Amino acid sequence: MSHIESPPDTSTDPFSGVPIGVAEQDEAHEFYRAMSIVRSVELEIEKMHRLGRMSGSFHSSIGQEAAAVGVCAALRPTDLVTSTHRGHGHALAKGVPIEGIFAELLGRASGVSGGRGGSMHLHHRRSGFLGENAIVAGGVPWAAGAAWARRRRGTDDIAVAFMGDGGFAQGVTHETLLLARFWKSPCLVVCENNGLAHSMPSERLFGPPGTIARMVEATGVLSRYVDGRDVMAVARVARELVAEVRRGVPAFLECSVFRVRPHSLSDPDYRYRPRGAGQDWLARNDPIANLRARLESLPANRVARIDREVAEEVAQALERAEAAARPPASASKWFVYSSPELQNHA
């Protein structure tokens, strides 16, 4: 018998969530702030693209904020994260500076990757954010190996690999889970099941939410499912898993979330789902609005102040990022090799 319960259908069940207890108040406010930052950054990026002030591809994580924030709440600053093409939320939740992300998307020298990575290649070593990887599931073994190295070098840091439901079809995901178990890598693979891999419904490919977690469980890897609309629940389950992972075994977590926006900016999603599907879902399930409502029922809530602070922080970061300089043309050839004798060879 599986211990993974059958989850609610997040595409239709309205979501309420349990009331916030007094002991959880401060943390819930912090989660609210962190999720609001992700949402606000993603909305600003959309706006910048509309205005023609940003270019390149952009995969919005709106609707998935609770997964990023809840999982990263279980981590320490020295823990590591790898991510995907849809990784702004993961970066922000792991503590990558907002300004560095905006600057990167604007191709500025002060961007976290010096303006040569862009939206799908955020990297920030100081925050423990190894980076995004735009190859579906490509970042999964990277996290497992990095976690293993940390352990070999005497720390008890762990690594999280975020991936999507589409990434669960990739062989390298399964290879990594096997390797991580065999070589005792302390890594947590987090599958954000947002219902779609571009136009491919995960329900059609795998079955209802929770199926992926069960498939992993059947391989003997510690595996859980959580409703990714509820940041409190995600954080709770992530902490349980992270405690196990820190002991030196890999684990897996499926979070059901929803891809509110089209796959990317240019994606005609009306061809494969009803128009307005994203907004409809958000109206009933928005993880941020939901937490806000739960916090507002507390007399000592600070949500209005947090909203103001987030708006200001994000606006200032964007302003500074836009004002920053572009890298010199010569920077296009920097950092191809580490060895000094190879650097002038490009």
Place this chain on the structure above:
Amino acid sequence: MRELKYAEAIRAALEDEMAIDDSVVVMGEEVGRLGGVFTTTQGLIDRFGDHRVLDSPICEAGLVGFAIGAAVEGMRPVVEIMFSDFVLLALDQIVNLGAKVRYMSGGQFSVPLTIRMPGGAGTNHGPQHSQSLETIFANVPGLVVAMPSNPSDAYWMLRHAIRSDDLVIFLESKNLYFRESGDVDERSGPDGYGARVVREGHDLTVVSAGRMVGRCREAADELAAENISCEVVDLRYLWPLDTTTIEASLRRTGKLAVVHEAVEFCGWGGEVAAWVSEHCFERLDGPMVRIGAERVPIPFGHHLEDEIVPTTGRIVAELRKLAAY
């Protein structure tokens, strides 16, 4: 100084680097108890333990991705891919992550990883175990491509690769493992990325790498009897490409042939020829000649293989024509 076979030199290099640097770990299929299908990791597990010599399940992509993760976090993994043909399963991790994570991250990470693999024909392994895929890697920015032709280079180039902070694709020749012996001086030191003139001559320059260097030397010996003097350049590395040594040789000879086991069409010989054409056109006294494998899979039987991969006989014939031009 010891006389070692090519395979023994590889094994010695691994052992000697592991002995001085705890962060060096060996990962691959059959590298542990078995000691590697070509004996190149024999005994390492006894000396260093199974926490430094790790038998991998058969999952090249996961393995290489894992090793990249370990490398960016301070280990110096040496991955063995059992046959170079199997590295194709790991190309995504190599090309899309290992080769460019330093670049993509603006220099925040480096990848001190060596991926060793035996390639080439000459051992009757058939079409999926005999390819020479080096051109693929030479085309990818961020990679170093090493191709030692003899035991001393196998030893020192491998030690150099392990110490390097860059991702090195280390292409061994399985045909040479037990056929090629030579002196290895463990007390000298790595020799840098330069090419080497392994035989001096004045009529023409033959540029080669890996196993074909031996065939070029044999061809040069035969032609010497006909009073044709060939200079043989062993590139050692396809990237970085030592154009200085090529150019200096060409100044002496005025004629160029490039010999490789990889497919001739779009092969790296074309790159060498193009470089020479762009930079040393005035030095040329004849057409540049490429001698590579036919654009055909490598067949199993030796007599069929000899129709595809450059033989000493074919090299002699081509060089003779070039000398007469």
